[in-house]
Amino acid sequence: MMAAAVAVNGTASSSDWDGRYYHVDQILDRPGPRTDPSFLAGDEVKEFLREKCKILVIGAGGLGCEILANLALSGFKDIHVIDMDTIDISNLNRQFLFRPKDVGNSKAIVAAEFIMNRVPGVKVTPYFGKIQDKDEDYYMQFNLIICGLDSVEARRWINATLVNMVDPENPESLKPLIDGGTEGFKGQARVILPTVTSCYECSLDMLNKPTAFPICTIANTPRLPEHCIEWASVLEWPRVHGEKKMDTDNPEHISWLYQIALARAKEFKIEGVTYSLTQGVVKNIIPAIASTNAIIAASCCNEAFKIATSSAAYLNNYFMLIGTDSVYSYTFEHEKRQDCPVCGGESLDITVNKEWTVDRLIEVLVERQDIQVKKPSLSAPGKQIYFQAPPQLEEATRPNLEKKVSELVPDGGEITVTATTLPFNLSLRVKYI
Amino acid sequence: MIKIWSMKKNEDQAAKKKPKTSAAQIRVQKDLTELDLPSTMKTHFPDPADLLNFTLTITPDEGMYKGGSFLFTFKINANYPHEPPKVKCEQKIYHPNVDLAGNVCLNILREDWKPVLNLNSVMVGLQYLFLEPNADDPLNKEAAEELKRNREQFIYNVKSSMRGGTIKGEKYDIVIKEQ
Numbered sequence: 001m002m003a004a005a006v007a008v009n010g011t012a013s014s015s016d017w018d019g020r021y022y023h024v025d026q027i028l029d030r031p032g033p034r035t036d037p038s039f040l041a042g043d044e045v046k047e048f049l050r051e052k053c054k055i056l057v058i059g060a061g062g063l064g065c066e067i068l069a070n071l072a073l074s075g076f077k078d079i080h081v082i083d084m085d086t087i088d089i090s091n092l093n094r095q096f097l098f099r100p101k102d103v104g105n106s107k108a109i110v111a112a113e114f115i116m117n118r119v120p121g122v123k124v125t126p127y128f129g130k131i132q133d134k135d136e137d138y139y140m141q142f143n144l145i146i147c148g149l150d151s152v153e154a155r156r157w158i159n160a161t162l163v164n165m166v167d168p169e170n171p172e173s174l175k176p177l178i179d180g181g182t183e184g185f186k187g188q189a190r191v192i193l194p195t196v197t198s199c200y201e202c203s204l205d206m207l208n209k210p211t212a213f214p215i216c217t218i219a220n221t222p223r224l225p226e227h228c229i230e231w232a233s234v235l236e237w238p239r240v241h242g243e244k245k246m247d248t249d250n251p252e253h254i255s256w257l258y259q260i261a262l263a264r265a266k267e268f269k270i271e272g273v274t275y276s277l278t279q280g281v282v283k284n285i286i287p288a289i290a291s292t293n294a295i296i297a298a299s300c301c302n303e304a305f306k307i308a309t310s311s312a313a314y315l316n317n318y319f320m321l322i323g324t325d326s327v328y329s330y331t332f333e334h335e336k337r338q339d340c341p342v343c344g345g346e347s348l349d350i351t352v353n354k355e356w357t358v359d360r361l362i363e364v365l366v367e368r369q370d371i372q373v374k375k376p377s378l379s380a381p382g383k384q385i386y387f388q389a390p391p392q393l394e395e396a397t398r399p400n401l402e403k404k405v406s407e408l409v410p411d412g413g414e415i416t417v418t419a420t421t422l423p424f425n426l427s428l429r430v431k432y433i
Numbered sequence: 434m435i436k437i438w439s440m441k442k443n444e445d446q447a448a449k450k451k452p453k454t455s456a457a458q459i460r461v462q463k464d465l466t467e468l469d470l471p472s473t474m475k476t477h478f479p480d481p482a483d484l485l486n487f488t489l490t491i492t493p494d495e496g497m498y499k500g501g502s503f504l505f506t507f508k509i510n511a512n513y514p515h516e517p518p519k520v521k522c523e524q525k526i527y528h529p530n531v532d533l534a535g536n537v538c539l540n541i542l543r544e545d546w547k548p549v550l551n552l553n554s555v556m557v558g559l560q561y562l563f564l565e566p567n568a569d570d571p572l573n574k575e576a577a578e579e580l581k582r583n584r585e586q587f588i589y590n591v592k593s594s595m596r597g598g599t600i601k602g603e604k605y606d607i608v609i610k611e612q
């Protein structure tokens with residue numbers, strides 16, 4: 001069996017040869033003692049995995065390269081990949097789908113081509129751009145989404161998008177999100193079932209925050225090369241360049257910071273300021289370790305495989321790997337936060353008379369026993385309706401109290417309510433009569 | 434594929450669709466509308482529709498900065514509350530924890546920021562700097578050393594700087610509150 005697989009390496013062919021999935025099929029041909037009762041062993045599940053399942057990989061960097069390879073080799077055949085970055089020479093030590101000739105080209109495109117050349121019959125569709133370029137219709141086409149990102153902002157965006165996409169009328173709108181992340185020897189993999197389990201936003205306070213040094217240390221008592229670099233970027237850049245924004249992807253800007261930091265380091269007899277450290281500090285780059293990426297990516301792909309096939313129980317819902325002091329791993333159920341601004345809070349369908357003023361709506365809300373709200377502040381996406389405080393905003397929004405709700409919010413529109421008495425936010429879906 | 438939907442039906446919380454308002458926006462709305470500021474602090478929004486950029490004026494009614502009116506700008510980005518707001522003093526003031534460019538040394542604005550903190554905590558923290566300037570975290574070294582060496586002289590310098598005086602060759606902005 002193995003010999004057959006080896007023999008065709010490098011020649012793309014869409015047909016599966018005998019025994020191609022011999023090992024994976026050990027799992028798919030028969031249920032195990034803990035297999036989900038809905039698991040239907042045999043051809044149907046294989047057909048779903050290999051012919052129908054469409055999976056999206058976000059990020060084609062350290063984690064993304066591993067994820068793409070693992071998915072392709074475990075039988076996913078319709079894979080899409082998004083990445084906005086181009087290949088840098090420093091990526092080549094661990095992002096193994098890239099070669100020196102690829103430097104400067106799109107990670108997504110090069111990775112897709114590599115996988116398609118290497119693993120016959122797998123279709124990888126790249127998109128070289130930002131996840132924010134795509135809309136809900138795009139994300140709706142996938143069965144599963146795996147994230148291998150190093151940006152908190154991008155993760156928050158995709159998480160909120162997938163939670164928002166869940167339509168109570170449409171089961172297909174709930175897309176499992178598998179999120180992997182690494183930081184040196186540490187990493188985590190988690191399964192997010194939007195609106196069902198805790199989401200990325202729920203766990204925001206668990207993140208290691210980027211190292212920030214006290215500004216007075218930077219200004220007065222630098223001891224580390226990092227202090228000198230932060231001095232250049234936090235204090236000197238705005239002092240010298242005013243409003244001009246620092247672009248951490250601009251080599252000229254990095255060079256300027258490097259020179260300033262180097263001079264500062266000399267003055268304080270500190271060693272170790274280099275160009276790449278400067279880049280690392282200002283871009284907040286955490287050293288990536290290939291093997292940690294491999295472990296986390298493997299864990300993410302196992303979950304994708306289990307969820308796609310229901311062949312085994314999937315992760316519920318957070319796997320943490322700590323390799324900094326020997327090896328420690330911990331799996332636990334991270335709980336949904338009631339006050340999560342993305343998936344938490346309460347949602348309420350509310351019937352509003354077309355003639356009601358905002359003032360009247362507030363009265364109705366305050367009177368409702370089931371929400372117990374006092375002094376609510378209201379906004380619609382992108383605009384304030386009525387704010388209780390601060391005084392200036394109260395005054396600016398006060399004229400709205402006399403306006404009809406129907407003039408400010410469309411039918412089916414959303415109103416976000418916050419109040420001191422609510423530990424979370426309340427979202428109203430308005431229906432007019 | 435696993436059948437997630439059935440799990441969803443069992444959830445006591447009904448399926449719901451959330452508004453398009455971003456998490457940062459909701460947090461800022463919650464933070465701002467629940468601000469509980471003493472009469473010595475006042476916010477101002479140059480554009481009331483833009484909640485992410487505003488100013489805070491602090492007019493201490495006790496301590497050595499009493500009688501002054503101190504203006505700070507707040508800039509909040511889309512990554513709030515993962516990242517703290519960016520706060521700057523808009524005047525050149527004589528204070529051990531504020532440098533001449535307006536950078537502020539307040540731990541919760543940098544190394545000790547946590548998402549559970551809010552705008553109210555930052556504002557209260559800023560006001561505290563005027564009640565208890567801290568010589569151990571200097572950004573204006575001259576001022577910090579003066580505070581350590583000779584408190585009387587430091588207070589004199591504060592008063593003089595607030596009237597637009599010059600201290601050790603640095604001319605400071607007039608920050609006396611208009612009566």
Ligand SMILES: [Zn+2]
Pocket residue numbers: 198199200201202203336337340341342343344
């Ligand atoms: Zn959440």
